[in-house]
Amino acid sequence: MLYRPFIVFTAGYLLLRVTGKKAVSQMHSFDLLYIFVLTNIISTPVEDSKMGKALTYAVIIVIFYKILIRLSLHNKLRWILYERPTVLIRNGDIDRKGLKKVRMPMNELLSHLRVKGFTDTQNIAMATMEETGSISVIPKSEYRPVQPNDLNLRIQKEYVPIPLIMDGQIIYHNLKYLQLEQSWLMNEVGKTGNNVENILLATYSENGKLFIDDNELQNHKNDPYYYEPGKDN
Structure with missing residues (x-):
């Protein structure tokens, strides 16, 4: 009752440490799938006695995931493994096709802009939904914060x-x-x-x-x- 959950938890922690920070930060589709599969596998020994087989499968999943990460470093394969960024606003104009593609209602887009500190879509040069699902916003030059370099300050x-x-x-x-x-x-x-x-x-x-x-x-x-x-x- 005591040692089995401890071993499973410790093994899961070590496997995630081996995987790296990327898998537990902002996730891509196969990152999220990897976490789901790994979680399901390492939780099996808590209910079943086949601990060795479950941990072996978990290690195989980690190795497979690491191979996918290495393949994603190549530009040609990256566009297959990852989704492309979707433009939501371009030069102050809302891209309706982009919103429809990511299935985002207008009020949600405005909410994301407010979180970034913007209230008017006309002030945005480009807003995109990145591969990880996060929203990046680039304001027009006249609306971006003043930088020390603009004032020639050291x-x-x-x-x-x-x-x-x-x-x-x-x-x-x-x-x-x-x-x-x-x-x-x-x-x-x-x-x-x-x-x-x-x-x-x-x-x-x-x-x-x-x-x-x-x-x-x-x-x-x-x-x-x-x-x-x-x-x-």
Whole structure:
């Protein structure tokens, strides 16, 4: 009762790790079919005693899927394995044939555009449904966001703060990466009067300082910029 589900779950996890990220992100048709088939196969031993045969079939399915992925890298075969993108809007004009092909009603198209931050179809240079079913939107040049390059501005390289404490636990491999000692971290935390266990997030900033976000919310005394919906205000 206990070891069989554990073995099946572990085997399924390892097979998905071998498969790669692509199969569990935005899926193509055979990606989705692969997940369905693999799920059905690896769940069989929970109800049946033929665990060895089921796991063998699962490995074969993974190998077959990996072969299909490798074949899809060739341009000639890619157009057979994958569906082509479908144009939904071109130069501000809605493509009715494209909408009919993907069986998308107008209100759904407008919803996708709002999610992307666009409210007027006339401002769209091209909107397409990609192979994965996601909607990509390219605005007309006069409606796209202004880029620093448009204003001849030189922008500093983006720095990503490095987490050193998350959910009250020290991230030791990040300390090692930054060549920092735990004593330095504890000293910085002590300066703020906090304990590591109470810190939700602490990150290493570009200026070499530690930014700490603890679990406590400040009382903003009815500041309208901190309004929260509901009766708790």
